[in-house]
Amino acid sequence: MIQPLLQTGWKFFLIVGILLCFGLWAIYAWLWQIRHGLGTTGLNQPVYWGIYITNFVFFIGISHAGTLISAILRICHAEWRRSITRAAEVITVLVLFFGAGSIIIDLGRPDRMANVFLHANFRSPLLWDVTSISIYFTASTIYLYLPLIPDIAILRDTIKSRRWFYRILALGWRGTAGQKKVLERCISIMAILVIPIAVSVHTVVSWVFGMTTQPMWHSTIFGPYFVVGAIFSGIAALIIAMALIRWFYHLENYLKPIHFNNLGLLLFVMTLLWFYFTFAEYLTTYYGAEPSHLSVFYSKVHGRYSLPFWTMVITCLIIPFILLCNRKTRTVAGTVVASISVIIGMWLERYTIVVPSLSRPRLPVPFGDYHPTWVEWSITAGLFAMFILLYIVFTKLFPIVSIWEVQEGRKHSLTEVHERVKSYMPED
Amino acid sequence: MARWGMVIDLDKCTACQACVLACKQENNVPCVGPEEAAKGRTITWLKLIPFIEGEFPHVKARFIPRPCMHCDNPPCVKVCPVRATYKNEEGVVGQIYPRCIGCRYCTTACPYTLRYFNWNPPEWTEELKQSLNPDVSIRPKGVVEKCTFCHHRLQKAKEKAELEGRPLKENDYIPACVETCPAEAMYFGDLDNPEHKVWELARSPRAFRLLEEIGTLPKVVYLMESEWQSGKRS
Numbered sequence: 001m002i003q004p005l006l007q008t009g010w011k012f013f014l015i016v017g018i019l020l021c022f023g024l025w026a027i028y029a030w031l032w033q034i035r036h037g038l039g040t041t042g043l044n045q046p047v048y049w050g051i052y053i054t055n056f057v058f059f060i061g062i063s064h065a066g067t068l069i070s071a072i073l074r075i076c077h078a079e080w081r082r083s084i085t086r087a088a089e090v091i092t093v094l095v096l097f098f099g100a101g102s103i104i105i106d107l108g109r110p111d112r113m114a115n116v117f118l119h120a121n122f123r124s125p126l127l128w129d130v131t132s133i134s135i136y137f138t139a140s141t142i143y144l145y146l147p148l149i150p151d152i153a154i155l156r157d158t159i160k161s162r163r164w165f166y167r168i169l170a171l172g173w174r175g176t177a178g179q180k181k182v183l184e185r186c187i188s189i190m191a192i193l194v195i196p197i198a199v200s201v202h203t204v205v206s207w208v209f210g211m212t213t214q215p216m217w218h219s220t221i222f223g224p225y226f227v228v229g230a231i232f233s234g235i236a237a238l239i240i241a242m243a244l245i246r247w248f249y250h251l252e253n254y255l256k257p258i259h260f261n262n263l264g265l266l267l268f269v270m271t272l273l274w275f276y277f278t279f280a281e282y283l284t285t286y287y288g289a290e291p292s293h294l295s296v297f298y299s300k301v302h303g304r305y306s307l308p309f310w311t312m313v314i315t316c317l318i319i320p321f322i323l324l325c326n327r328k329t330r331t332v333a334g335t336v337v338a339s340i341s342v343i344i345g346m347w348l349e350r351y352t353i354v355v356p357s358l359s360r361p362r363l364p365v366p367f368g369d370y371h372p373t374w375v376e377w378s379i380t381a382g383l384f385a386m387f388i389l390l391y392i393v394f395t396k397l398f399p400i401v402s403i404w405e406v407q408e409g410r411k412h413s414l415t416e417v418h419e420r421v422k423s424y425m426p427e428d
Numbered sequence: 429m430a431r432w433g434m435v436i437d438l439d440k441c442t443a444c445q446a447c448v449l450a451c452k453q454e455n456n457v458p459c460v461g462p463e464e465a466a467k468g469r470t471i472t473w474l475k476l477i478p479f480i481e482g483e484f485p486h487v488k489a490r491f492i493p494r495p496c497m498h499c500d501n502p503p504c505v506k507v508c509p510v511r512a513t514y515k516n517e518e519g520v521v522g523q524i525y526p527r528c529i530g531c532r533y534c535t536t537a538c539p540y541t542l543r544y545f546n547w548n549p550p551e552w553t554e555e556l557k558q559s560l561n562p563d564v565s566i567r568p569k570g571v572v573e574k575c576t577f578c579h580h581r582l583q584k585a586k587e588k589a590e591l592e593g594r595p596l597k598e599n600d601y602i603p604a605c606v607e608t609c610p611a612e613a614m615y616f617g618d619l620d621n622p623e624h625k626v627w628e629l630a631r632s633p634r635a636f637r638l639l640e641e642i643g644t645l646p647k648v649v650y651l652m653e654s655e656w657q658s659g660k661r662s
Contacts, residue, residue: 036548037547037548037549037569037570038530038547039464039548039569042467043547044467044547045469045541046468046541048532048535048536049532049536106531107530107531108528108530109530109570109571112510112527112528112529115527118510119511119527120509120510121508123507124506124507124509125507126507126509126533130509208533211507212507212536212537213503213642214536214537358536361541362539362540362541362639363477363494363540363639364477364478364479366468367467367468
């Protein structure tokens, strides 16, 4: 599991090079936008928000990968979590950066960002976002770092290069019983804390839309709907990340088909749950038949936004359902295809929430169309590229599968689980 | 304290758009040019909203001048993260241009879609620069702007009244659009002061407000003789 940290092949540098190209081009596009103003995007009146806000909601949604898998599976004592918790937690910590970054890119005056802290108006859902996401970022970083400490200590004692780096971060971990007890306690506390924080994050993100009075935004279902969507896209992102790590670093022994099967089952449940919320939302809108709401509804169902909308339905419901309902197709490849489909679909889901409501306002406006420009697409591609880049840099600095947790599993889990199941059974 | 409001008599309005132009002139609103206008980036603090019924040649069109409603329960003020938009004691919803971070939350929260954003740096030709109004600040790119009920005119009127040692009279403070209207279809004043014309007109049986049912409590009142009342429909 330390192999990737010691050896780096040419493929790695090639991929880094490609990703850096996307990243640098995105930076160029952003500088272009800063110089010339947001007029370089396709945004207009009434579509004031477009791809950047879609990216923001999408990236923050993906951040639910780490928490839910890692924290909830830990609390449920699910033994199969051991090889995947680290990969999940890294996703969360990194992707929050890009979520927050997306909002900054969307600002007309990013140079005045400090005003958010100097003149904070806590009645604004955007301030709730800032608070919640900051807390979540701090908590996730701690929650990533704590279980990382024993592994860093292993690296400190094993690897010759960068030893000073690992020595500092290991915080003097010696693996004594006392230290282990404190660590377990801290991890347990964080695992419990991080769940309500994560739920609050995507709830307040949804309330940016839900708290306005705009048709098909002002919906009470938005809080839970977005949380479900976040968990949905988070699991999909995790499956893809796991598959890539497994392939590139030959970790077939640690990331086995059973892991993908279990995550695939979770993804299947989330598919159904997501569909339930979406169906409830659209049926309610359609049945109520309020004209200003129907205008937005029809623009999605057979109007200008019908292509993204129906693609979303196919990629978020039909493809995952078919692939994941059957054990035979719930293989590594099957779950990865379903996950890629979900990622595409969930991005489109965010898009079809943000743009159509803005494009069909209550009062007549002369325009309602939105055509994103090269600036927006370049920056979007760059954000994805830089996220992947930072992720693979992490895998080169730290083991992406938690060494000590797998070892602990090997040593203790069988007896623990045996005792646990025995305690469920009636006494002899 | 005064509660400034506007009344627009649609039975007098000829949709000539003199008010729209007067507003642009008074408030240094930039012209964005034909390419940007085609992309939907025109800034018109006051705009005529078309309500079109029917198909050509049996079209029925009504044009309603729509300034900022200066709502008493403004959704835009609630959502601004930096309080760059706020409602003052006299009911005017203002905009602090140097503080605005350009997040455009207020523009998406406004149910009337009447807020505008400076997508590009504003430009004027040399000739137009000479007619810029020195009382109104020029907004840079990346900030939101909207109708202010010509608040700079209120400040000037108050200063003048104070200098002359008298209270503010009804006609001391009039926004540019109201002053310009050739049909005299627009009225402006203190909605809480029975001596002002708007007080009486706002209570007329012809009065209605846009999107009243949302509860924004807009302070722009429209007067229109409904066809039901005038007997055009049976």
